[in-house]
Amino acid sequence: MSLLLDIDHVGKTFTQGGLLSRRSIEAVKDISLQIEAERPEILSVVGESGSGKSTLAAMVLGQQLPTRGRVLFDGVDVASIRSGADRRAFMAKVQPVLQNPFEAFNPLKRVDRYLFATAANFMAATGKPTRQEIEARVDRALVEVGLTLAEVRGRFPHELSGGQLQRTAIARALIPDPRLLVADEPVSMVDASLRMSIVNLFSSLRDRLGLSIIYITHDLATAYYISDRIIIMKKGEVVERGNAREVLDNPQHPYSIALKNAVLTPDFA
Amino acid sequence: MQTEALLRSPDIVVEPTLTVERLKAYYTTKAFGIDRDIRAVDDISLTVAKGEVYGVAGESSSGKTSLIKTIVGAIRPPLHVVGGTVRFNFGGQTYDIYDLKPDELQAIRWRHLSYIMQGSMNVLNPVRRIKHSFYDFAFPHMGLGRATFWDRVRDHLRKLDLDPGVLDSYPHQLSGGMRQRTTIALATVCTPEFIVADEPTTALDVIVQRDVLTMLRDIQRDLGSSFLFVTHDMSVHATVSDRVGIVYAGRLVEEADTPTLFRSARHPYTQHLVASLPKIGDTTRRASLSGRPPSLADPPPGCRFHPRCPLAMDVCSKEVPPLVSIAPRHRVACFAVTGAPS
Numbered sequence: 001m002s003l004l005l006d007i008d009h010v011g012k013t014f015t016q017g018g019l020l021s022r023r024s025i026e027a028v029k030d031i032s033l034q035i036e037a038e039r040p041e042i043l044s045v046v047g048e049s050g051s052g053k054s055t056l057a058a059m060v061l062g063q064q065l066p067t068r069g070r071v072l073f074d075g076v077d078v079a080s081i082r083s084g085a086d087r088r089a090f091m092a093k094v095q096p097v098l099q100n101p102f103e104a105f106n107p108l109k110r111v112d113r114y115l116f117a118t119a120a121n122f123m124a125a126t127g128k129p130t131r132q133e134i135e136a137r138v139d140r141a142l143v144e145v146g147l148t149l150a151e152v153r154g155r156f157p158h159e160l161s162g163g164q165l166q167r168t169a170i171a172r173a174l175i176p177d178p179r180l181l182v183a184d185e186p187v188s189m190v191d192a193s194l195r196m197s198i199v200n201l202f203s204s205l206r207d208r209l210g211l212s213i214i215y216i217t218h219d220l221a222t223a224y225y226i227s228d229r230i231i232i233m234k235k236g237e238v239v240e241r242g243n244a245r246e247v248l249d250n251p252q253h254p255y256s257i258a259l260k261n262a263v264l265t266p267d268f269a
Numbered sequence: 270m271q272t273e274a275l276l277r278s279p280d281i282v283v284e285p286t287l288t289v290e291r292l293k294a295y296y297t298t299k300a301f302g303i304d305r306d307i308r309a310v311d312d313i314s315l316t317v318a319k320g321e322v323y324g325v326a327g328e329s330s331s332g333k334t335s336l337i338k339t340i341v342g343a344i345r346p347p348l349h350v351v352g353g354t355v356r357f358n359f360g361g362q363t364y365d366i367y368d369l370k371p372d373e374l375q376a377i378r379w380r381h382l383s384y385i386m387q388g389s390m391n392v393l394n395p396v397r398r399i400k401h402s403f404y405d406f407a408f409p410h411m412g413l414g415r416a417t418f419w420d421r422v423r424d425h426l427r428k429l430d431l432d433p434g435v436l437d438s439y440p441h442q443l444s445g446g447m448r449q450r451t452t453i454a455l456a457t458v459c460t461p462e463f464i465v466a467d468e469p470t471t472a473l474d475v476i477v478q479r480d481v482l483t484m485l486r487d488i489q490r491d492l493g494s495s496f497l498f499v500t501h502d503m504s505v506h507a508t509v510s511d512r513v514g515i516v517y518a519g520r521l522v523e524e525a526d527t528p529t530l531f532r533s534a535r536h537p538y539t540q541h542l543v544a545s546l547p548k549i550g551d552t553t554r555r556a557s558l559s560g561r562p563p564s565l566a567d568p569p570p571g572c573r574f575h576p577r578c579p580l581a582m583d584v585c586s587k588e589v590p591p592l593v594s595i596a597p598r599h600r601v602a603c604f605a606v607t608g609a610p611s
């Protein structure tokens with residue numbers, strides 16, 4: 001069994017505050033978690049605000065270095081990736097999807113420019129691509145998310161709906177053919193119907209492209225709906241983990257139970 | 270359920286604190302030398318009573334934030350008001366937002382009105398510790414001594430499940446949800462008469478979300494404040510809003526007391542919204558609306574919902590259905606409900 005991602009006893013401590021009020025915060029305490037290379041899956045990460053979910057994601061993406069333990073991607077310690085070329089190769093394989101699609105794109109720049117630049121950048125590793133090759137690559141990524149280049153060409157971010165823009169952001173992440181997407185609250189800004197269309201897209205990316213996805217969310221309903229496994233975090237620790245449906249149908253840890261019970265339901269019957 | 274009983278307030282006084290009449294606001298952008306209008310707020314009228322929580326719901330990009338900005342007078346190009354009025358009534362005094370000078374508007378914002386913007390980073394100065402933001406924005410308006418002021422701030426932060434230690438942090442050192450709560454704390458510590466909040470709880474886990482909503486509801490109830498509350502999350506409306514207005518493509522298409530809206534919505538779009546809510550324990554694929562969200566630059570003629578509406582008739586693509594009262598406190602804009610014009 002080979003591992004795509006091996007989070008091995010990882011911890012991250014930050015210091016905050018002024019000279020007199022300095023305190024250290026253990027954002028992540030000793031978390032271990034593996035994703036197998038041959039078994040693509042959607043892993044949901046839910047839990048308390050401030051429990052370390054984004055910090056964990058940042059360590060997987062190599063944006064933050066762990067203060068303890070290691071993150072291995074394809075057997076390589078992410079912290080050891082230094083040279084520009086290695087870094088680019090790593091970033092091609094592990095792509096982030098941001099929470100707010102409107103922040104991911106500059107409002108004054110046409111959306112397609114980003115996509116072309118991303119494609120040109122990653123294709124440059126294997127020789128200089130032609131304009132047609134770049135466009136074909138961009139179009140292929142857009143088709144994966146249910147859009148086409150024709151629909152997006154020449155448009156500014158505000159000329160696309162929130163859902164189209166979030167799909168475009170996902171398409172951009174797909175351009176370098178990643179193995180893992182790290183999506184930090186990718187649907188919290190969008191309404192229920194777009195939310196469903198984006199999480200459905202995630203399942204189909206897993207099934208068709210064999211992509212694994214780390215899905216950080218506060219929305220237990222969509223986590224239940226699409227994920228294979230789930231971890232529930234509180235204060236830097238994983239308090240419960242397992243098959244998503246089993247855990248959410250029958251949570252064991254007091255925090256998980258409280259979390260499930262606090263979900264607002266629009267029941268007036 | 271329990272939280273519902275906890276959060277819903279019973280009595281509402283009738284005199285409106287906010288009156289919005291025939292409000293229109295467009296974004297005018299230039300593309301290839303041609304002006305284009307994005308009609309984000311198109312002829313909206315509504316009122317919010319003293320002590321009432323008025324919820325605004327609608328899909329992404331339907332114009333909710335644009336409506337809110339227009340109401341609080343936070344209007345920057347390319348957004349501009351094309352028509353209509355916005356009047357607030359504070360202590361018997363009427364303020365017409367578009368007649369006020371910038372400094373008068375500013376004074377009202379701090380004294381009576383507080384606005385929690387969508388995407389909370391904006392108000393927190395990124396290069397200063399959080400406590401400076403509190404000191405700069407809230408201290409001058411609260412008339413308290415320093416020690417009492419900081420006690421009040423710390424108490425208030427605790428109500429939002431925040432460690433008062435955040436005062437010594439920089440915004441980037443907080444998690445997304447902590448930042449969002451910090452902005453809410455900043456906007457509410459002066460206990461304003463009118464709170465306007467745009468998606469204030471999107472970045473929160475459900476437990477913290479419940480606490481934040483309870484805190485807002487407490488302020489609102491203790492002071493009889495009014496609360497204009499935007500979110501696409503219908504279950505949040507079910508819990509906090511007294512009345513909900515549904516926006517579709519820049520227009521108000523239905524408005525009713527919350528229980529009525531959830532139990533007996535009449536507009537086909539509202540019915541779809543209510544029926545499509547996902548739930549834990551449910552893995553059936555949800556029907557999504559056919560067609561795509563309308564472009565506000567070139568909206569469908571007549572009823573803007575007609576290309577996606579299962580009940581659409583001939584008249585729907587030709588005439589705009591007016592928002593009509595069909596029962597006390599229940600307005601709907603749909604020809605299938607109110608009858609087609611003859």
Ligand SMILES: Nc1ncnc2c1ncn2[C@@H]1O[C@H](COP(=O)(O)OP(=O)(O)OP(=O)(O)O)[C@@H](O)[C@H]1O
Pocket residue numbers: 014015016025026027047048049050051052053054055056441442443444445446447472473474
């Ligand atoms: N750059 C940083 N410097 C200092 N402290 C930080 C930094 N980033 C995060 N923290 C702290 O680490 C803790 C975990 O934050 P993190 O952003 O990982 O939480 P989260 O689970 O993503 O929360 P949310 O659901 O609110 O987004 C918080 O206490 C936060 O203040």
Ligand SMILES: Nc1ncnc2c1ncn2[C@@H]1O[C@H](COP(=O)(O)OP(=O)(O)OP(=O)(O)O)[C@@H](O)[C@H]1O
Pocket residue numbers: 157158159160162189190191296298307309327328329330331332333334335336346347348387501565
């Ligand atoms: N500065 C701007 N310039 C041009 N168009 C804009 C601008 N800001 C918003 N728009 C457009 O106005 C329309 C309404 O946007 P608005 O932000 O009001 O929607 P919303 O209902 O708040 O959506 P969300 O749920 O995603 O927050 C959208 O089509 C958007 O693209």
Ligand code: SF4
Pocket residue numbers: 536537538572573574575576578579580581582585590602603604605606
């Ligand atoms: S007016 Fe016509 S198109 Fe619009 S919601 Fe009613 S039936 Fe549907």
Ligand SMILES: [Mg+2]
Pocket residue numbers: 053054055184444445446
């Ligand atoms: Mg986070």
Ligand SMILES: [Mg+2]
Pocket residue numbers: 333334335387467
């Ligand atoms: Mg908005």
